[in-house]
Amino acid sequence: xxxxxxxxxxxxxxxxxxxxxxxxxxxxxxxxxxxxxxxxxxxxxxxxxxxxxxxxxxxxxxxxxxxxxxxxxxxxxxxxxxxxxxxxxxxxxxxxxxxxxxxxxxxxxxxxxxxxxxxxxxxxxxxxxxxxxxxxxxxxxxxxxxxxxxxxxxxxxxxxxxxxxxxxxxxxxxxxxxxxxxxxxxxxxxxxxxxxxxxxxxxxxxxxxxxxxxxxxxxxxxxxxxxxxxxxxxxxxxxxxxxxxxxxxxxxxxxxxxxxxxxxxxxxxxxxxxxxxxxxxxxxxxxxxxxxxxxxxxxxxxxxxxxxxxxxxxxxxxxxxxxxxxxxxxxxxxxxxxxxxxxxxxxxxxxxxxxxxxxxxxxxxxxxxxxxxxxxxxxxxxxxxxxxxxxxxxxxxxxxxxxxxxxxxxxxxxxxxxxxxxxxxxxxxxxxxxxxxxxxxxxxxxxxxxxxxxxxxxxxxxxxxxxxxxxxxxxxxxxxxxxxxxxxxxxxxxxxxxxx
Amino acid sequence: xxxxxxxxxxxxxxxxxxxxxxxxxxxxxxxxxxxxxxxxxxxxxxxxxxxxxxxxxxxxxxxxxxxxxxxxxxxxxxxxxxxxxxxxxxxxxxxxxxxxxxxxxxxxxxxxxxxxxxxxxxxxxxxxxxxxxxxxxxxxxxxxxxxxxxxxxxxxxxx
Numbered sequence: 001x002x003x004x005x006x007x008x009x010x011x012x013x014x015x016x017x018x019x020x021x022x023x024x025x026x027x028x029x030x031x032x033x034x035x036x037x038x039x040x041x042x043x044x045x046x047x048x049x050x051x052x053x054x055x056x057x058x059x060x061x062x063x064x065x066x067x068x069x070x071x072x073x074x075x076x077x078x079x080x081x082x083x084x085x086x087x088x089x090x091x092x093x094x095x096x097x098x099x100x101x102x103x104x105x106x107x108x109x110x111x112x113x114x115x116x117x118x119x120x121x122x123x124x125x126x127x128x129x130x131x132x133x134x135x136x137x138x139x140x141x142x143x144x145x146x147x148x149x150x151x152x153x154x155x156x157x158x159x160x161x162x163x164x165x166x167x168x169x170x171x172x173x174x175x176x177x178x179x180x181x182x183x184x185x186x187x188x189x190x191x192x193x194x195x196x197x198x199x200x201x202x203x204x205x206x207x208x209x210x211x212x213x214x215x216x217x218x219x220x221x222x223x224x225x226x227x228x229x230x231x232x233x234x235x236x237x238x239x240x241x242x243x244x245x246x247x248x249x250x251x252x253x254x255x256x257x258x259x260x261x262x263x264x265x266x267x268x269x270x271x272x273x274x275x276x277x278x279x280x281x282x283x284x285x286x287x288x289x290x291x292x293x294x295x296x297x298x299x300x301x302x303x304x305x306x307x308x309x310x311x312x313x314x315x316x317x318x319x320x321x322x323x324x325x326x327x328x329x330x331x332x333x334x335x336x337x338x339x340x341x342x343x344x345x346x347x348x349x350x351x352x353x354x355x356x357x358x359x360x361x362x363x364x365x366x367x368x369x370x371x372x373x374x375x376x377x378x379x380x381x382x383x384x385x386x387x388x389x390x391x392x393x394x395x396x397x398x399x400x401x402x403x404x405x406x407x408x409x410x411x412x413x414x415x416x417x418x419x420x421x422x423x424x425x426x427x428x429x430x431x432x433x434x435x436x437x438x439x440x441x442x443x444x445x446x447x448x449x450x451x452x453x454x455x456x457x458x459x460x461x462x463x464x465x466x467x468x469x470x471x472x473x474x475x476x477x478x479x480x481x482x483x484x485x486x487x488x489x490x491x492x493x494x495x496x497x498x499x500x
Numbered sequence: 501x502x503x504x505x506x507x508x509x510x511x512x513x514x515x516x517x518x519x520x521x522x523x524x525x526x527x528x529x530x531x532x533x534x535x536x537x538x539x540x541x542x543x544x545x546x547x548x549x550x551x552x553x554x555x556x557x558x559x560x561x562x563x564x565x566x567x568x569x570x571x572x573x574x575x576x577x578x579x580x581x582x583x584x585x586x587x588x589x590x591x592x593x594x595x596x597x598x599x600x601x602x603x604x605x606x607x608x609x610x611x612x613x614x615x616x617x618x619x620x621x622x623x624x625x626x627x628x629x630x631x632x633x634x635x636x637x638x639x640x641x642x643x644x645x646x647x648x649x650x651x652x653x654x655x656x657x658x659x
Contacts, residue, residue, distance in 0.1 A: 033635070044640065164553050168509070171546040175516055178539050184528055187535040190519060213586075220582045220613060221567045221575040389613035390624050393606050396586060401598070401632055405642045410594065417590060428566050429505050447538050455530040 007356035011364060016056050020063040024365045025372040027067020032075050032083045032380055034208055034402035038068030038328045046335055054339040055354060059361040061332050062315075066118055066365035067372060068328070069271055069308045073110035074380050077103060077300070079395055081212035081402070085204060085441070086271035086307035089279040091211055092434055093292060093299025100295050103381065108240045109297050110304045111373040113253060117305035118366035120257035121264065121312025126359040129316050129348065132265050137321065139266050141456065142464050145449035146473035147266065151277050151442045153481035162430050169432040173439020174446070176201055183444075184451050196411040203440045205403040209416035210433040212399045214423025216392045223388055240370075252282055252298045253305055260306030264313020270326035271307035271314075273445075276438060278306030284483050312362055319343055319355065501564050506554045510547060517543035578613070585609040597647030597655050598637075603629045633659060 010016065023045065030041035041064050049057030072087030077094035090110060097106035124132070139147075152170060179190045180200030191197040246253070256278040263274035282302035283292045292299050314325025315332075322343035324330035336343050341351060348355050383391065403416040423433045457463035464470055516539060523536030533541075568583070570576040589605035606625040615621060636642040637659030646655040 040640070164549055164556075168546060168549045168553065171542055171549070172509070175513075175539065175542050175546070178542075182523075182535040184531055185535045187523055189523065189535055189539070190516070217568065217579050217582060220579050223578065223613065386624075387615055389610045389615035390621075392582075392613060393609045394628060396609070397602060397606060397628065397632060400589070400593075401636050401642070401644070404598075404644065405636060405640070408643050410645060413590060413593075417586065420586075424568065425505060425566070428564055429502050451531055451533055451538070454532055455528060457530070459530040459532050 003352050004356050007353055007360050010055055010353060010357050011059065011360040016059055017364075019056060019060040020361060020364050021368055021372075023060045023063030024067040024368040025376065027064035027069075028071035028074070028369070028372050028376045029067075030064075031068035031071020031073075031087075032376060034075055034079075034081045034083050034204075034212070034398055037072075037084045037204075038065050038086075039331050040405075041068050042328060042331045042335075046331070046338070049335060050338065052339075054341055054351075055357045057335060057339050058332070058341075058354065058358060061335050062311075062358055062361045063365040063368075065311050065328055065332065066114075066308065066362060066369070069118075069311050070111060070114035070304070070369050070373070071376065072307075073114070073300070073304055074107065074377060077106045077110060078380055078383060079212060079398075080215045081395065081399060082204075082207055084271075085207075086275050086310070087303070088207060088272060088434075088437060088441070089275040089303035090300055092279065092303075093294070093296050096293065096295035097297070097300065102295065104377075105297070106295075106300050107373065107377050107381075109300045111369050111377075112240065112246060113256070113301040113304035114308040115366040115369045116253050117257045117260055117307070117309035118311055118362055118369075120254075120305075121261040121309040122359050122362035122366070124261050125312045125316055125362075126355065129320050129355065132313075132316050132320075135265070138469055140467070141449040141453035142467045142470035143473060144266075144445055145453060145464070146470045146477060147263075147273070147277075148442045148446035148449060149477035150473060150480060151273055151280070152438060152446070153280060153477045165430055166432045166435045169426065169435035170439040173436040173441075174443040175439075176206075176436075177440050177443020178447065183448050184455070196409060200444070201415055201440070202403075202406050202412050203437060204406055205412040205415040206419045206440060207437055208399040208403050209419030210423030210426070210437065212395050213416060213420030214427060214433070216395055217420065217424045218427060219388060219392060223392075249298055249301060251285075252301045255281060255285070256302040256305035257309040260309025261313040263306070264310030264325050265316045267317050267321075267323040267325055270328070271310040272441060274310040274313075275303035275307040276441070278302040280480060284480050289487070308366070315358060319347055319358075501566055501569075502557050502562070503554060506550055506557065510550045510554075513543045513546045513550065517547070581612050582609065585612060593645045593647070595647050596651045598644040599629070599633055599655050599658060600647065600651055602632060 011020070026045065027038065027041050030044075031038060042061050045060060045064050049060060052060070068084060069086055072082055072084030073090045073094060075081045075083040076087040076090040077098050080091050080095040082088045082091055094106045094110065097103065177200065179197055181187070181198055182189050188198070259278045259281060260271070260274040263277060264271070279299065279302045282298050283289045286292065286298065310326060314329040317323045317325045318329040318333050322333070324333050333343055341347060341354070383394065386394065399416055400413055403412045404410065406412050422436070426433045426436065453463040454461065464474070520536040520539035520543060523534065567573055567576040568579050571580050585605060585608055589601055592601040592604065603625050606628060607621065610621055610624070633644065637644050644659065646652040
């Protein structure tokens with residue numbers, strides 16, 4: 001208790017408080033700009049921490065992390081361009097909500113869910129960090145493979161209208177994920193001797209093309225049939241849903257936060273996987289799954305709660321084991337070492353103030369999301385008042401510079417341009433760009449884990465059957481995959497019976 | 501039209517299958533898939549599903565209109581113009597740099613999309629170009645494309 005009081009006093013020091021505020025807002029702005037991620041925002045801020053006290057420096061980075069994880073939802077909702085990889089799933093329902101004139105509500109839900117998720121994972125982190133770290137160590141290749149399948153299993157929910165086409169879209173995504181150097185053999189696959197394909201295709205560039213650019217093409221078609229007009233003439237600002245209405249969706253908040261925290265704890269998994277799995281679970285467990293993708297509030301709450309819960313979750317293995325819980329946590333871990341802290345089992349014992357200060361910092365940053373969210377949202381939302389020709393060119397220009405910024409490579413811009421056509425034709429022929437992106441994101445982890453586990457099992461599949469945790473997760477994946485299919489078949493059978 | 505798209509996807513998968521089957525047998529003990537095994541499985545699965553979907557498309561005879569491929573229609577012309585402007589932007593960027601190609605794209609594309617008011621358009625073009633160059637070039641130190649020759653030299657004075 002004394003340590004907690006000391007931590008509160010420490011965090012509330014004027015300098016620390018100011019840095020948490022500034023960090024949260026900076027993180028949100030970076031997160032909202034496509035092409036700039038939480039990782040980049042933290043890297044930009046990192047040099048400023050060299051001369052700071054360790055706790056002060058880490059507080060700043062944590063605040064940027066929290067802000068960035070939430071900020072991605074702003075452009076996802078307003079422009080259908082996820083600002084960060086973690087916000088991919090937020091576009092599925094966030095943008096349709098904006099199109100229905102509910103942009104403010106969608107943003108309010110995103111901020112509320114992000115705040116809830118962060119606070120949830122902060123408490124989990126504080127009270128169970130050493131125990132959860134032990135669980136994280138049990139995850140080997142078989143478990144990662146099963147987890148990847150859980151992520152894929154929500155495709156049947158994403159492609160509710162045409163599940164076969166959704167599966168083909170995922171397969172195409174998995175195929176594109178194999179481009180590059182084979183991680184097991186080191187062989188070049190589908191690179192055609194081009195150096196820029198050695199690292200594979202950057203899925204963020206694909207997302208910008210398939211979502212944002214394709215959307216511009218679609219809107220330009222529609223524009224030719226009507227006057228140039230704005231997307232919305234109403235003022236867009238953060239609109240907080242009434243507490244009692246949010247309480248009705250408590251299960252989505254809690255489940256998604258649990259999923260996000262657990263996925264965040266698993267080393268190298270991260271918020272993007274967490275948000276996709278949480279979204280899939282929200283669809284699967286909903287009484288009206290067909291409404292997802294049309295602007296359902298739970299479709300915003302689920303990914304945002306989980307991607308922010310992954311922030312606190314990812315700090316568990318980072319601090320306790322010295323293994324980064326996510327790509328962004330890897331950068332924070334580097335900061336730990338620069339500041340003279342050694343992540344690992346002894347860290348909490350040697351630096352008891354640190355864990356509690358991070359906890360307080362996470363809580364404070366999540367509360368500040370509401371304040372920062374209002375400011376950042378209001379400024380970004382001015383964009384929606386532009387006539388569509390201006391908005392369309394703004395989205396494309398932002399997409400071009402965002403794609404270029406990923407690796408300072410023009411090839412990513414070309415990828416964005418090409419996948420603009422893919423997204424356009426997918427939309428016309430009712431394939432699923434979302435499912436394609438899902439396959440692209442998860443393809444690497446699925447193939448690598450599958451093959452590694454088989455290598456460990458000396459060419460046999462016994463590794464998957466001998467591990468209870470992997471088996472349990474595989475069963476979850478199968479249930480999640482089949483559940484919408486079975487529901488669909490039962491509905492068709494009922495309709496056939498009632499017609500006859 | 502959808503059948504043609506499905507044929508295109510099937511050809512892509514067949515090409516992928518062909519290339520994947522050429523990959524060398526694994527050098528790692530226990531790796532039963534090798535570099536090509538997993539891609540082969542994916543492409544076979546994909547081909548089977550494409551065939552099933554195509555049969556369904558032929559049965560349903562649903563017509564899908566693709567404005568981008570119908571350059572005689574108004575919406576087709578609009579979207580093709582947009583594609584052309586974007587292509588031109590990306591090509592020009594390599595020669596005259598981000599700093600000069602972006603205002604040209606913003607001005608031209610917005611105008612061609614039907615926005616007619618010149619003064620607001622010029623203000624929008626100038627403000628957005630400056631903001632993008634400042635935020636990404638100066639604040640985030642992104643080495644935006646500079647172009648060649650004089651354009652390259654000029655860009656160094658800005659970012």
